[in-house]
Amino acid sequence: MTAQQPFLSVRNLSVGFGPQGAIRAVRDVSFDLEAGKTLCLVGESGSGKSVTATSIMGLHKPGSAVVTADRLRLDGVDLLSCDEARLSGLRGSLMAMIFQDPMSSLNPALTIGFQLREALQLHEKVSRKAADARVLEILQWVRIPDAARRMNAYPHQLSGGMRQRIMIAMALICRPRLLIADEPTTALDVTVQAQILWLLSELQREFGTAIIFITHDLGVVAEIADDVAVMYAGTLVERGSVHDIFERPSHGYTAGLLRATAEFVPGEESLGRLEEIPGNVPSFSMLPKGCSFVDRCRFAAPSCHERTPDWRAVATGHDTRCDQLIDDARAASALRETLI
Amino acid sequence: MTMSPSKTFAAMRSARPGLAVSLSLLALTVVILMAIFGPLVLGSGNGLNPLMRLKPPSALAWFGTDNLGRDVFVRTISGARNSVMVGLSTAVVVLLIGGTLGVLAGYFKWVDRIVMRFADGLMAIPGILLAIALVSVLGGGLITIIIAISVPEIPRTARLMRSVVLSIRELPFITAAVSVGSSTPKILLRHVVPNAIGMLSVQATYVCAAAILSEAALSFLGVGTPPDVPSWGNVIASGKEYFRLAPWIIAFPGVILSIMVLSINIIGDRLRDRFDPRLAARKAS
Numbered sequence: 001m002t003a004q005q006p007f008l009s010v011r012n013l014s015v016g017f018g019p020q021g022a023i024r025a026v027r028d029v030s031f032d033l034e035a036g037k038t039l040c041l042v043g044e045s046g047s048g049k050s051v052t053a054t055s056i057m058g059l060h061k062p063g064s065a066v067v068t069a070d071r072l073r074l075d076g077v078d079l080l081s082c083d084e085a086r087l088s089g090l091r092g093s094l095m096a097m098i099f100q101d102p103m104s105s106l107n108p109a110l111t112i113g114f115q116l117r118e119a120l121q122l123h124e125k126v127s128r129k130a131a132d133a134r135v136l137e138i139l140q141w142v143r144i145p146d147a148a149r150r151m152n153a154y155p156h157q158l159s160g161g162m163r164q165r166i167m168i169a170m171a172l173i174c175r176p177r178l179l180i181a182d183e184p185t186t187a188l189d190v191t192v193q194a195q196i197l198w199l200l201s202e203l204q205r206e207f208g209t210a211i212i213f214i215t216h217d218l219g220v221v222a223e224i225a226d227d228v229a230v231m232y233a234g235t236l237v238e239r240g241s242v243h244d245i246f247e248r249p250s251h252g253y254t255a256g257l258l259r260a261t262a263e264f265v266p267g268e269e270s271l272g273r274l275e276e277i278p279g280n281v282p283s284f285s286m287l288p289k290g291c292s293f294v295d296r297c298r299f300a301a302p303s304c305h306e307r308t309p310d311w312r313a314v315a316t317g318h319d320t321r322c323d324q325l326i327d328d329a330r331a332a333s334a335l336r337e338t339l340i
Numbered sequence: 341m342t343m344s345p346s347k348t349f350a351a352m353r354s355a356r357p358g359l360a361v362s363l364s365l366l367a368l369t370v371v372i373l374m375a376i377f378g379p380l381v382l383g384s385g386n387g388l389n390p391l392m393r394l395k396p397p398s399a400l401a402w403f404g405t406d407n408l409g410r411d412v413f414v415r416t417i418s419g420a421r422n423s424v425m426v427g428l429s430t431a432v433v434v435l436l437i438g439g440t441l442g443v444l445a446g447y448f449k450w451v452d453r454i455v456m457r458f459a460d461g462l463m464a465i466p467g468i469l470l471a472i473a474l475v476s477v478l479g480g481g482l483i484t485i486i487i488a489i490s491v492p493e494i495p496r497t498a499r500l501m502r503s504v505v506l507s508i509r510e511l512p513f514i515t516a517a518v519s520v521g522s523s524t525p526k527i528l529l530r531h532v533v534p535n536a537i538g539m540l541s542v543q544a545t546y547v548c549a550a551a552i553l554s555e556a557a558l559s560f561l562g563v564g565t566p567p568d569v570p571s572w573g574n575v576i577a578s579g580k581e582y583f584r585l586a587p588w589i590i591a592f593p594g595v596i597l598s599i600m601v602l603s604i605n606i607i608g609d610r611l612r613d614r615f616d617p618r619l620a621a622r623k624a625s
Binding site: 057059063085088089090091092093096097099101104105106107108109110118119122123167170171174 | 449511512516517518519521523526530534535
């Protein structure tokens, strides 16, 4: 460990639901994130990405989840030891979150202006007039056309893309230092998606915000990520820089994900059949012995059934929990296949 | 005629959706104005006049007279005041207490356990029996009647609000509000209650109508409004023994009571349609 603490540091985060937290939806997740960087959490539905995010924010309903970690520290604050009142003060000011569904993430009974003003006044003592000015400023910053008039609009009067931008404005109005974006572009069409991604990178440039971006869209990952953490069945299976992950995928699951991505090559007639990863994510109550991906893995060896592989370093800052793709020759052949 | 009666009715409804509502509003306004100003102009209608006993409706007494020669029209109008008072007060009391309990029960599990067990207990007793028991314990009078009618209504409203809040609290915008740092009281007041107001106001109309009926029932049974204060219930009760001789004593207040309750229910239905999110969404898009 270096002398300087990382901005966000997560060590062995586990989250359990049900009686005594018996259903362990997230197990031993560890990662660091520096200020001004973007970490993409990648994985298919049900792999625990969102649960990881809501645990950092402390958004689980009281009594519904058991969250444990060796360390969960953001900007020097130990989030696990915070009580609800303290967390409430941190949410919105130090960390904020935007959600997948812009259609239902705004209160339908209140105007946009009211909701944004409230988000601001929760953390800063500002007059009504000053608050309105700030709201107008942030609305213009997220490129809401005709912002002054839109402040009096209700959510249902706006389009999905505009609502997502309002959500972003709401999350950003107090300039949080960590922004968690939970599939913010999944519900939007591609052109709007590009605008939102651009907006987020703009934000990062301007304020040095750290971003955790949750997605299953590898195209988006290539666009915005600095670091990538791949999740499968509640655990991290590989983490590294975006170049590491795309150029030398070192876990069977990562390689499978890359193979399952459509790539359009100009000049070629068709894409060919899109490769899939056979099977489904196993249920948390019946994870296979050994590596949890073993039943779906193309590279599985007998030893993979025996025990869960430990973290192994592929290169500095690039770790994997796979014994098979660790050696260069096999990884290279796996990569070649992803490019076919 | 090629259309079935129900189709005709549906066609009528779609052609004039506002007619029933307008008529209801008109009826309500007339009754409320009567309730306010009627007794000031006409008096309480308690004056006995043995010479005018059991006279049918005439220019002198529009709704006829009862067995003591009292003018049924004057007594009906005077009774409107009592009914409107009971209906509105009960609605306010029930909404404030039942609504608050329901919102809290919907949001906090421990409140839920306590409140809902009490509600289950109260709902196991028939409302009118409970009201009779409360009146006999607390004694007669307007306030007692309002309490007696409110108590059986509170658990129903609390249950309804609880279920509304249970579904609202799971909506993403509540999580979003938490994620920008809203505290629990703020979430309840700014995000949960405004989205439940629609259901609450619809419930208010039903409680109001039910309270007017309950008051009439209690008075009819002789445990409601004291006999010296006219109410629709005790006017009808006083006429029940002379029903064959003088049906007007029961008929006129009965009809007005029915119109009043029907009007309130129609307006409640209309409100529910207005607040239905699906209809609102259709209108918005």
